[in-house]
Structure formats: structure tokens, C-alpha cells
Amino acid sequence: MDRLFVDLGNNSYDICFSDSFGSLPDELKKINAPKKLLIVTDSNVKGLYAGEVENLLRGVGYDCSVYAFPAGEQNKNMEAILGICGACIENGLDRKSMIIALGGGVAGDMAGFAAAIYMRGIRFVQIPTTLLSQSDSSVGGKTGVDLMGSKNILGAFHQPSLVYINVSTLKTLPEREFVSGMGEVIKHGIIRDAEFYRFLKENSDKVRSLDTEVLMEMAKRNCGIKAAVVECDEKENGLRAILNFGHTAGHAVESALGFELTHGECVGLGMEAAFYIAVKRGTADAETLRDVEAVLAEYGFALKAKLPPAEKIYSFMQKDKKKSEGKLKFVLPVRIGEVMQTSDVSEAEIFGAIEYISEQ
Numbered sequence: 001m002d003r004l005f006v007d008l009g010n011n012s013y014d015i016c017f018s019d020s021f022g023s024l025p026d027e028l029k030k031i032n033a034p035k036k037l038l039i040v041t042d043s044n045v046k047g048l049y050a051g052e053v054e055n056l057l058r059g060v061g062y063d064c065s066v067y068a069f070p071a072g073e074q075n076k077n078m079e080a081i082l083g084i085c086g087a088c089i090e091n092g093l094d095r096k097s098m099i100i101a102l103g104g105g106v107a108g109d110m111a112g113f114a115a116a117i118y119m120r121g122i123r124f125v126q127i128p129t130t131l132l133s134q135s136d137s138s139v140g141g142k143t144g145v146d147l148m149g150s151k152n153i154l155g156a157f158h159q160p161s162l163v164y165i166n167v168s169t170l171k172t173l174p175e176r177e178f179v180s181g182m183g184e185v186i187k188h189g190i191i192r193d194a195e196f197y198r199f200l201k202e203n204s205d206k207v208r209s210l211d212t213e214v215l216m217e218m219a220k221r222n223c224g225i226k227a228a229v230v231e232c233d234e235k236e237n238g239l240r241a242i243l244n245f246g247h248t249a250g251h252a253v254e255s256a257l258g259f260e261l262t263h264g265e266c267v268g269l270g271m272e273a274a275f276y277i278a279v280k281r282g283t284a285d286a287e288t289l290r291d292v293e294a295v296l297a298e299y300g301f302a303l304k305a306k307l308p309p310a311e312k313i314y315s316f317m318q319k320d321k322k323k324s325e326g327k328l329k330f331v332l333p334v335r336i337g338e339v340m341q342t343s344d345v346s347e348a349e350i351f352g353a354i355e356y357i358s359e360q
């Protein structure tokens with residue numbers, strides 16, 4: 001079993017990489033999982049994997065049940081959290097019991113948040129099944145829900161006790177969701193690891209054809225980058241903010257379009273926008289922007305989108321919860337593998353970047 005240790009003192013945990021669920025019982029034993037478990041999943045993943053995981057765990061003696069909420073970002077809300085907490089009560093979960101989050105980032109964020117508040121906090125395990133959740137959201141302990149159109153505005157930091165990644169689950173993932181996940185994967189290379197970026201460039205055929213070995217390697221390197229950043233700055237007081245590269249413009253585009261594009265598609269556009277600003281400032285070179293665009297295109301990203309007027313996108317940026325003392329925070333690229341944080345990007349620069357990613 002390939003594994004990675006996330007070193008967060010008392011909140012440390014392992015990330016396990018596999019191509020099946022077979023080793024899950026052993027891994028649960030290692031973390032002294034209690035007998036009583038609740039698998040929290042969404043209505044799509046329930047039919048795909050919840051039965052297999054439930055049977056596996058029941059087969060080795062766990063008292064395990066399944067609760068599914070309706071799939072989709074539109075259901076990432078407090079009502080769903082109350083549903084999960086209600087299922088915890090109905091199934092008799094106590095302080096020692098554990099929640100297993102099975103699904104994409106929505107399942108992980110919500111099951112994790114329910115685990116953070118149920119009986120003032122119980123342990124949980126992440127079993128991510130989308131590329132986005134396997135490369136990003138399952139690691140780092142950010143949990144939460146949306147409210148009144150503001151993404152992840154309610155939440156808690158609550159680290160999982162284990163992350164178990166079965167890359168084979170990606171075989172049932174719709175193509176568009178896979179491409180969306182690649183947005184965060186490519187982002188990790190750009191912000192921290194030029195060697196990983198090269199790996200993505202050289203292995204695009206194998207990644208896109210879901211070659212198991214390449215997917216495992218990609219998952220490990222991704223989680224390694226995310227874990228290293230989180231280890232330095234668990235609660236986002238500094239370095240962790242570099243993970244928001246592509247997200248200032250990306251989130252605004254996502255909201256302004258009413259979630260018509262996926263999160264990853266918007267992050268792709270947001271990364272181009274950030275690059276464009278840096279190139280115009282002379283702090284990154286145009287050739288690197290072209291290279292990043294070629295990689296994005298290779299992985300199926302549209303480089304331009306039909307966008308609403310720049311004023312509308314700008315007004316959504318102003319609602320960004322990552323603003324600090326009224327100033328928008330941007331992560332700008334310096335070169336592949338290195339970015340910088342700044343809050344001095346002007347309105348004119350932002351409008352220029354929005355125009356750049358707009359389909360004319």
C-alpha cells in the first residue's frame with residue numbers, strides 16, 4: 001500500500017493510495033476505528049460504490065449504515081447537514097463513532113462538517129471518488145457548506161483521521177468532471193512543482209486514458225504538494241493561500257455564470273487571467289502563458305468562455321470571502337513552480353484579464 005503521512009501534530013493522518021477498496025478494513029483497524037460507522041455519500045455515488053464499501057465493512061464486523069443526500073453543489077447547504085446529523089442520531093452514533101465520507105468534494109466537505117459539529121466533533125474518514133477530491137479537497141481539513149450564494153461561507157477546520165484513495169473509482173467519473181479535476185491538478189504543478197508540471201505535460205495521453213499507474217503517481221504527487229502546503233500553514237494564515245491561484249477570478253466567473261461551468265473549468269480560466277495580469281506587469285513571461293494554455297487545451301479546457309460583462313464578474317469578486325481589509329487578494333505566477341501573493345491588482349488590470357478570457 002502506497003501512503004503519505006500528513007504531519008499536523010495531534011491532527012496527523014495517512015493518505016493511502018490504491019486501485020481497489022480491498023485494504024480499507026486494514027487501514028481502519030490501524031486507526032482504531034470504532035465498530036459503529038456511518039457512510040455519508042451522495043445519491044449518485046450511493047448506487048456506484050456505497051453497497052460495495054458497506055458490504056466489505058460489514059463483512060469484517062463493522063456496524064455500518066449508509067446515508068445519501070441528493071447529489072450536487074446546489075444541495076451543499078445546512079439542510080443537508082441537518083439530514084446527515086439526523087441520520088447520525090437515528091443510527092445511534094455516539095462520541096466514539098465515525099463518519100465515512102464517500103464521494104466527491106461535496107460529500108467530503110459536508111460529511112466532514114457534520115463530523116465537526118455532531119456531539120461537538122467526532123472522527124471521520126475521507127474516501128474521495130472524484131479527481132478533484134482525490135487531488136485536493138480530501139486533504140487539508142477544510143469542511144463546510146454554501147449559504148445565500150456564498151460558497152463555503154459556513155464551515156470548520158476538521159482534519160480527517162485517514163484519507164483512502166481508490167483511483168479506480170475515476171473510471172466511472174463523467175469526462176467533464178475529470179477535466180474539471182485536472183484544473184486543480186495543473187494548478188498544483190504551477191504553484192509549487194515544475195517537475196510535476198512536466199510530468200503532466202509528458203503523460204497527458206496516459207492520464208486521459210486513465211492508466212492506473214499514472215493515476216496513482218499523479219494522486220501521490222498531488223496530495224504531496226497539497227499536504228506540504230497544509231503542513232506549513234494548517235489554518236491558512238499565510239502560505240496556504242497560494243492554493244487559491246486561479247480562484248479569485250475563477251470563483252467570480254463561476255458565480256457570475258450561475259454555476260453553468262464547472263469549478264475546474266473556471267479555475268482554468270482564472271489561472272489564465274492571473275497569468276495575463278502577471279505577463280502585462282512583466283513579472284511572468286508570455287511564453288510560459290502560452291505553454292500553460294497548451295497544457296490546459298491538451299487536457300480538454302476551453303481557453304475562452306462566453307462571459308457576462310466584466311462589471312458583473314468584478315462585482316462577484318468583491319464578495320470574495322478571501323478579501324482582506326477590503327482588498328482583493330490575488331496569487332500571481334512568477335514562473336512554473338513559483339507564485340507570489342499580492343493585494344495591489346488594479347480594477348483596470350482585472351478588467352483587462354476578464355476581457356482576455358472572454359470569447360469575443
Ligand SMILES: NC(=O)c1ccc[n+]([C@@H]2O[C@H](COP(=O)([O-])OP(=O)(O)OC[C@H]3O[C@@H](n4cnc5c(N)ncnc54)[C@H](O)[C@@H]3O)[C@@H](O)[C@H]2O)c1
Pocket residue numbers: 042043044045048071072073076103104105106107109129130131132133136137138139140141142143151152169170171172173174177180263
Ligand atoms: N475542502 C476543500 O479544501 C476543497 C477544495 C476544493 C474544492 N472543494 C469543494 O469540492 C466541491 C467540488 O467537488 P467535486 O468536483 O468532487 O464535486 P461533487 O462532489 O459534486 O462531484 C461531482 C459529480 O460527480 C459525481 N461523482 C462522484 N464520484 C463519482 C464517481 N466515481 N463516478 C461517477 N460519478 C461520481 C457526484 O455525484 C457529482 O454529481 C465544491 O463544493 C468545492 O467547494 C473543497
